[in-house]
Amino acid sequence: MSQTQTLADRVTALHLSQADAARVTDMASRRAFSETLGVVDIPDGSKIVLPTALWMRKAMRINADGSVTVFEGDLSQFTPYLG
Known part of the structure; x- marks a missing residue:
């Protein structure tokens, strides 16, 4: 299991809100x-x-229910949303 998947699984197991899971x-x-x-x-x-x-083409996605998954793909598609 990759380090990113382990991180996603551990944060998901905490059952946090989306905002808390993101932090x-x-x-x-x-x-x-x-x-x-x-x-x-x-x-x-x-x-x-x-x-x-x-x-790196890997990022951590936080879903509305607070679960976390690993996103793999072109990350440049998200740069327009950077604040």
Whole structure:
């Protein structure tokens, strides 16, 4: 199991609200992977924690129910939503 999947599973197991899960995921991601670009709200109602190195192609997605999943793919699609 990858480090990102383990992080997603552990935060999901806490049964937090979406806002709390986003904060915890961002803090844990910063400790595990260095800096992040922070928590980004995306139009579908979920949030995503983006790494500073977008070429990594992995980010942490926080769903409306507070569960966390690993998003793999083109992270540049989320840059327009950076605040």
